[in-house]
Amino acid sequence: MKVIDLINNSKGTAFSFEILPPLKGTGIEKLYQTIDTLREFDPKYINITTHRSEYVYKDLGNGLFQRNRLRRRPGTVAVAAAIQNKYNITVVPHILCSGFTREETEYVLLDLQFLNITDLLVLRGDKAKHESVFTPEGDGYHHAIELQEQIKLVIGQLPDRCREVFLLSRFTHLKNREIADKLQISTTAVEKHISKALALFERHFKDKYPVDIYIMVLAWVIMNE
Numbered sequence: 001m002k003v004i005d006l007i008n009n010s011k012g013t014a015f016s017f018e019i020l021p022p023l024k025g026t027g028i029e030k031l032y033q034t035i036d037t038l039r040e041f042d043p044k045y046i047n048i049t050t051h052r053s054e055y056v057y058k059d060l061g062n063g064l065f066q067r068n069r070l071r072r073r074p075g076t077v078a079v080a081a082a083i084q085n086k087y088n089i090t091v092v093p094h095i096l097c098s099g100f101t102r103e104e105t106e107y108v109l110l111d112l113q114f115l116n117i118t119d120l121l122v123l124r125g126d127k128a129k130h131e132s133v134f135t136p137e138g139d140g141y142h143h144a145i146e147l148q149e150q151i152k153l154v155i156g157q158l159p160d161r162c163r164e165v166f167l168l169s170r171f172t173h174l175k176n177r178e179i180a181d182k183l184q185i186s187t188t189a190v191e192k193h194i195s196k197a198l199a200l201f202e203r204h205f206k207d208k209y210p211v212d213i214y215i216m217v218l219a220w221v222i223m224n225e
Helices: 003-009 029-041 076-087 101-115 144-157 161-170 176-183 187-205 209-221
Strands: 015-020 043-046 054-061 064-070 088-094 121-123
Touching: 003 088, 015 029, 029 076, 043 144, 076 088, 076 101, 088 101, 161 176, 161 187, 176 187
Parallel strands: 015 043, 043 088, 088 121
Antiparallel strands: 054 064
């Protein structure tokens, strides 16, 4: 169930909590123990943080240093999948602008899509420790709001029926026949609406980010309209 539905359907105070992926080189068992302890509060969903890589310098002697890129807490996608599978609790992995290239972000989102994890928390993220101010990777965004606003712009361009069909297909995960029956239209019409929506996204974003990224993040944007 989507986070927005979990919140709306809650009859009282609803709890959630946020966890950090284990440090590189450690296992997940301690994390499971923490979740087991907190399950008595009946969390509606669990946030999983994402951490960017940082540069560390290794002293080679003779005044020489080697710069290496180190990510101390990898595994956000794997941890999200493991928790969802083990506890059947909705998970919300964090997606950062900071420290990730467009290609890296696309791969993360594709992995999440394959795992049917579509609730996301989109953040700019902190600047790197070696930076005086935040600097996006390549032509990436400075703020998550820029990503949100650009997606909203595209959503607003979709005709009402096209938007309705697209959301039912991509975020309610109905099959084309189920959408046709629900809306009392033909499956051919459903296919045309979906193709039209995807074509609009591709035209709008082809020079900025792969369309896959925006399709995945769209779920988060809709829940915050």
